[in-house]
Amino acid sequence: MSQAISCPGAGAGCAPLAGRSIVVTRPQDQAANLCRAIREAGGEAVLFPVIAIGPAPDDAGLRAIAQRLEDFDLAFFVSPNAVRHALDGLLPRRPWPPRLRVATVGKGSERELARYGFTEVIAPQAGFDSEAVIALPEFAASAVAGRRVVIFRGDGGRDLLADTLRQRGAEVEFVTCYRRSRPEVDPVPLLSRALEKRLDALLLTSSEGVDNLAAIVGVAGMEVLKAVPVFTPHPRIAARARDVGFLAVVETGAGDDGMVRALVSHFG
Missing domain, CATH: 3.40.50.10090 (Rossmann fold)
Structure with missing residues (x-):
């Protein structure tokens, strides 16, 4: 069961991720809980699956x-x-x-x-x-x-x-x-968000997902995305994210709670 995000000093309207757009790259049928947790913390969850099951x-x-x-x-x-x-x-x-x-x-x-x-x-x-x-x-x-x-x-x-x-x-x-498999997905809306500074973080939860994202957006797309902070729950995945060119990689705790807490800590 997910746990509430702590907001010291805040009242019922606590929204530590307010104004933040967070890209969730999990397979579509596995992303609901994480997207919900991001929204409950006030953020915008942007679903961009990089693995199809x-x-x-x-x-x-x-x-x-x-x-x-x-x-x-x-x-x-x-x-x-x-x-x-x-x-x-x-x-x-x-x-x-x-x-x-x-x-x-x-x-x-x-x-x-x-x-x-x-x-x-x-x-x-x-x-x-x-x-x-x-x-x-x-x-x-x-x-x-x-x-x-x-x-x-x-x-x-x-x-x-x-x-x-x-x-x-x-x-x-x-x-x-x-x-x-790597899904057929149009990267243009994602890259447009990044170019317009409307993309605050990418959540990547597997090394395969890192590779698929890099392949989907291509070399030019990686130039657009490379400065966007990447949050990932394992050192092996973090290393792969750095290998493909991401400049700011944050290692989080395990599970949805760990990722959302890391987002709140980073942006709060």
Whole structure:
């Protein structure tokens, strides 16, 4: 659950982001909560998705894994998209095995799992990346050696979790249940805002999103955007933003709350 933004000394009309236009680059169906939080803080949320999410080209992997879910000891979902696409493909075909434990990372993924009835979920309480997951006691070598793990994910992605689990003695399989792509989107309105000084911040939540934004706007567009402050929740993403040319990059806390608090701190 998101928490209210603190406004010391302000009354009910507190609007710490008043007059600020904040670009949200998440996939369209995942941006609502963050856009709402920005508006509740008085800002204008400008939706400019740089990643499109769709189903995997075929569901052969899901159909196959549905026949042998009982073979696994742990199911890991990498994101809310993985939760949604995997469970929408699996649960109509069969019930979830009672002994198959569920793990994920990120509050959004936990919320999505809860929507499907999964409330006993292994997840880091601090951190939202593979490094945070493999630091959990449930992922220690003593806990995973000899265990079978299925990872539900999109196409591509990092292999750190799987590689580490294998090094610790686990047997790991991937199931690709959705795909990511760069959407066809017109960059002109965004660049016009920047040229007119009506764009105050860009929120980028993945390295892939950074690369897609740079590709969508092109070299000339990056010249327009490079001075706009970028807010991102991870050092790896921040480094990528600097690599493509952004000059002012702010690392935030995790989740929607962390990003909005960083915006309020920066502009307040």
